[in-house]
Structure formats: C-alpha cells, structure tokens
Amino acid sequence: EAGVTQSPTHLIKTRGQQATLRCSPISGHTSVYWYQQALGLGLQFLLWYDEGEERNRGNFPPRFSGRQFPNYSSELNVNALELEDSALYLCASSFQALAANEKLFFGSGTQLSVL
Amino acid sequence: GEDVEQSLFLSVREGDSSVINCTYTDSSSTYLYWYKQEPGAGLQLLTYIFSNMDMKQDQRLTVLLNKKDKHLSLRIADTQTGDSAIYFCAATGSGNTGKLIFGQGTTLQVKP
Numbered sequence A: 001e002a003g004v005t006q007s008p009t010h011l012i013k014t015r016g017q018q019a020t021l022r023c024s025p026i027s028g029h030t031s032v033y034w035y036q037q038a039l040g041l042g043l044q045f046l047l048w049y050d051e052g053e054e055r056n057r058g059n060f061p062p063r064f065s066g067r068q069f070p071n072y073s074s075e076l077n078v079n080a081l082e083l084e085d086s087a088l089y090l091c092a093s094s095f096q097a098l099a100a101n102e103k104l105f106f107g108s109g110t111q112l113s114v115l
Numbered sequence B: 001g002e003d004v005e006q007s008l009f010l011s012v013r014e015g016d017s018s019v020i021n022c023t024y025t026d027s028s029s030t031y032l033y034w035y036k037q038e039p040g041a042g043l044q045l046l047t048y049i050f051s052n053m054d055m056k057q058d059q060r061l062t063v064l065l066n067k068k069d070k071h072l073s074l075r076i077a078d079t080q081t082g083d084s085a086i087y088f089c090a091a092t093g094s095g096n097t098g099k100l101i102f103g104q105g106t107t108l109q110v111k112p
Helices: none
Strands: A005-007 A010-013 A019-024 A031-038 A042-050 A053-057 A064-068 A074-078 A087-094 A110-114 B004-006 B009-013 B018-024 B031-037 B043-050 B055-058 B061-066 B071-076 B085-092 B100-102 B106-111
Touching: A005 A087, A010 A019, A019 A087, A019 A110, A031 A074, A042 A064, A042 A074, A042 B100, A053 A064, A074 A087, B004 B085, B009 B018, B018 B031, B018 B085, B018 B106, B031 B061, B043 B055, B043 B061, B043 B071, B071 B085
Parallel strands: A010 A110, B009 B106
Antiparallel strands: A005 A019, A019 A074, A031 A042, A031 A087, A042 A053, A064 A074, A087 A110, B004 B018, B018 B071, B031 B043, B031 B085, B055 B061, B061 B071, B085 B100, B085 B106
C-alpha cells in the first residue's frame, strides 16, 4: 500500500513568486494535514483539511492557503514568497480526524528554497 | 498555552539503552506520539500511547507516561547505529483541532 506521497521533492523559487505543493494521502484517508519544518523553528501546524473542507489553520498569514480535492488529495499554495518561507513542508494523512484515536502518517516532504 | 519540550541531544554506545524524555503542558492531550526522522526524510510514526495508560511496550520500544507530571519517555533497548535519527514527541492539542504539538526533537547519536 502506497504511503503519503508529495511532489515535487524539491522546489526552488525566488522572492515574490508563488509555490504549489501537492500531496496524495494514503488510500482511504480523508483527512490531510500540512506542517512546516523550518530550521530552528521545529514543526509548525499549517492547515487541516477533512472531507474537502478546511477545518483548522495554524498561525500563518493568509498567503498560505490550500485546498482538498474530491479524491482527498491536497494542494498547498504559498503566495508572495519570502526568504523565511524556505523550509521542509510535510503533508500527513489520517483515516479520520485526529481526535478519534487516529495516527498521522507523514510523507517525505517538499523542500522549498526561496532565493 | 500548548507546549512540548525535549532535550536536544543524546549520545549512547551501540548496545546500550537510550531514554529520550519529553514534557508537555496540556493536560487534556489525549494521545501522545513518538516520531522518528532520518536525514532528508519525513516523519515515521514509531509508537503512541493513550493518556489513560502509563506504559506501552512494542518490541525494543517502551513508552512511559506520567500523567501527573506530564512527562513522557521513550526507551530504546539495545540501541543500534540505525537508530541514529531525530526523535519527536508530539501531543494532541485540546479539542478537535486536528493539530499535533511537536517538541523540538532530540537528536540521538549512536556510537559504534
């Protein structure tokens, strides 16, 4: 069974550009989560999608946005890129919402570099 | 607020036991998790424990939870060089937020 897959593996952008990151959850999982792992800042919760709806977002500006498609895959969009957006972006999925004794399974991440 | 803290570094000899410690602040956290991250990779779920348990064993891994002190530990028996990685402790946030609160990660170095 395939795990959580993310693309691209690496992405290089310049300041002011937009980045689109993609995630496919484990088959049967309906909840998708995005986390940012920046050097020195640890793992920070970005967004949670469940059944196509945004359920919660972390303390990030509105230029971080995303969506979940009918097949439960998800996109993270980062507009007006800033140097400090350089980080590893991790996607995770779970069968149901996290509170229901669910486990998060993570992908390998997209390393975004903003020059 | 919600916070999870870990020591940053642990060095052990191959064959010894490793104990990685974690403290959390939110007493309503219902599940606590341990993840492993190898260089250039995502997070691998190692084990988790429900807050009404005080111990869970899974092969070489033992998780101990002291709910009163909000202290969680992960013991790795017979540590191998392949166990070298960063280990993250994580706790569910209060309410159904879909959020895990992660510690800063403990880098485990295993010397041959």
